[in-house]
Amino acid sequence: MDVKTRTRARLLDAAERLFAERGVAAVSLREIGAAAGQRNNSAVQYHFGTRDALVRALYEDRLAPLNRRRLALLAALPEDRRTDLAGLVDVYLRPLAEAMRDGSHDGHYARFIHRFTLEGEVLTPPLEADFAGGMRAVTALIADALAAAEPHTPPAVHSARLRLMQLLVTGTLADSERRLADGTELPLPFDDLLTELGHAAVGVLRPHGATRHG
Secondary structure (H helix, E strand, C coil): CCHHHHHHHHHHHHHHHHHHHHCCCCCCHHHHHHHCCCCCCCHHHHHHCCHHHHHHHHHHHHHHHHHHHHHHHHHHCCHHHCCCHHHHHHHHHHHHHHHHHHCCCCCCHHHHHHHHHHCCCCCCCCCCHHHHHHHHHHHHHHHHHHHHHCCCCCHHHHHHHHHHHHHHHHHHHHHHHHHHHHCCCCCCCHHHHHHHHHHHHHHHHCCCCCCCCC
16 A cells, blocks of 8 residues: 555545544544644645535445445345345345445444435545445435335435434444444344344334344
8 A cells, every 4th residue: 555545545544534423524634633633724725625525535435335335235135125124124224234344343433324314424425336325325215215114204204213223223333333433342142133123223214114134
């Protein structure tokens, strides 16, 4: 890895940590450079240009493997489970959960994702399919499943439930990531935690008709 690539990676790691701790808007580009050990106050601008470009680069760097995993899970989902909320929720949450479990214990990606979701940030233009195609596909299938199960429920209600589900998933995984970083045990073994989180997420999406599977 050459010097430029290493510096870029350090800047992304520093941005991920600071954004996770304080939010995107509250962190200056100079602070990110300093946290990455850069003496040049314009290091972030040199490597990324703008704050928005830095956030996009951070997403693209972290999301590419998650997107591949999510697409693989979706492709493996039997056709008769593509309207099943439990199966779709698992496809939604499992890639981020596995990345949280298997990544570096000083990583902050789940906490960054939760902060970004909590603050309602939107990337413009949207990420390309190589980075977010799997997320868009499974989210659309979840929305379709809700509409089919509850045709008389207003779409705004389904949208609100979907956001609540996203906050539940990212918040739980952010907390789990923090526990692992602190050397604290997860409240449940990883597979059990995923199972319970999936049940809870389905309950948020369809509170009057949630059922357990498996």
